[in-house]
Amino acid sequence: MSAALSIKNLSKRFGGLKAVSDVTFDVPEKSIFGLIGPNGAGKTTVFNLVTGVYDFEGEILFGRRSVSGMRPSDIAHAGIARTFQNIRLFGGMTVLENVLIAAESSRKAHLFAALLRTPLFFRDEIAMRDKALRLLEVFKLEDMADEEATSLSYGNQRRLEIARAMMLDPKLLLLDEPAAGMNYGEAEGLKEQIRWLREEFSITVVLVEHNMQVVMGVCEDIHVLDHGETIAHGTPEVVKKHPKVLAAYLGEEEVDEAEAAEVLAASEKAATEKAS
């Protein structure tokens, strides 16, 4: 399967701190991919590098296209949409307006059409509005279309952020901690929603998440970072039992390499058996 996103030898340094160092992984097309790791592992930084917030060393390919040197807005227009760890909605604007902003870069009627109020401008606005309202409906936000975005409940704000991202017609959706602050039931619902998103829009989803219930339940592939470095990669079954992952999360001091390899081999075997 071809890779929707492939990251090769990615590194990023903030002053003396190596936030991401020599990370390499491929996100298969139409998969749900998890990027996990303890706090400060560099997960969000990877998102920021992919979406062009910072420049970087190494290579990031979106399909066959390198995102290096592209501006965030161009990357978004090319088809990578994201949400933010700390929700970033446009305050002072309505729910509908928040979603409409994401259609701005693809609209056909440009500034002069807007100033002359040509028929194209109205057609464009109505088409955008139609699409936005339908998206809001999909995310069960249609009744709040005219409410101020920041007045919504936390869960609704998260959904609105995803709706806004989907307005871009993305091929790749990056979700930064979508389950943060959700209880068990909500997280279960989120799992369903993520799967549904992938099927409905046929997109690739990458999520950064701390909630293991969600990560292990929904991701097909997981890449684990710690202190900016790759420590594990594989299916949830493999990653779950990987000694380095356990060490990173639970804080074991010493990892017996031999024992680690043994456990790993066993779990991989189990995984392949399960698959076949």
Next chain:
Amino acid sequence: MSPRRALVFLSLVGIAIAAEFLLEKLIPDTAWRQLAMFAMVNVVVALSLNVINGMAGQFSIGHAGFVGVGAYTAAVVSGHLHNMLKTEDATFANSFIVMPVSILAAAAMAALFGLLVGLPSLRLKGDYLAIVTMGFAEIFRLVLATASPTAEPGTFSHWVSRLGGQQGYAGPDDKGIVQYAGPFWIVGGMLFAIVVSWRLKFSGWGRALRALREDEIAASAVGVDPTKYKVTSFVIAAIGGGVAGALLAGMRDGNPTVQPEQFTFMYSFDIVTMVILGGSGSVSGAVFGGIFVTVTVRLIEQLQRLDSVQDFRIAHPDFDLNALRMVVYAGVLIVVMILRPAGLFGENEIIKPKPGRDVPPPTKRGASAKSVSKTGDGKPSEAVA
């Protein structure tokens, strides 16, 4: 064009034409008529600065520079055009030849300078724009003011001195700039600026600017290019300033010159005040601010000419009345800013745009959720309602 919009268009043109013939009767006093026209020009100036300072949330404090660029350009162009027409008086009919050309020239020149100033400074974050715009306006003014005809021929200073230096520019033959910008053009220009501002604000463009102002990172993550939007908005603001300059150059009855002293930092500051006082981002606010500041500044000046004030000045030579003018002015500003920190109108308007007129109507809900999903081109499959 819908019948309603045609009606609005015709009535705006009607108002402008009526102004051409009726303003003299409405305001017989020349000084007051000049003040009214100056106020309307300032409305155009305030509306244009409102695009960059209000809607885009940047801070430009050198807008007088763009007004100046427009005024000088229009003065030169209209002067030469007038000579080519070979008529003595500035007739209303001829103004339809001279004004469009000089307004377009002024707008183009201001746009060019806007791009030169905006492109480098708006790519950077922070307050660079404020410093660069202030520098631009001062450089523009000082280059004109210090240009000397006694400088060596062939030098820049000598060349610029053809624009009159400190004394100001009075047309190609020094007989004064022909005054083509009658009430029709001033009122028409103001109405035009209001309509453009309104449409800019209530369009996707205005929405994107608001989003950028709220959260630049989130806006660029959904495809809004900050540099493009800011630079274009800045150029639009500069064009507005240039158009206002063209109107200003052609309406100075009795003193038909453009002078560097018209475009000092004080004027830039007045323009910023107009926008902030009225409410950053508000079209109504900029209109109000433009009129209010112009009239207030002039009223204070008029008060100083009163005999009693002059007597007071002679009796108390140490008392600086000019400074007092600023004290009064600043006092008004402080009071307004305490009572209404976001300006008189905030970001609101006197009338709200109704959906279906300026803003397209929300379409009926209930379309099937499935229709959002991709159908080859990634666009919703349903035809537009």
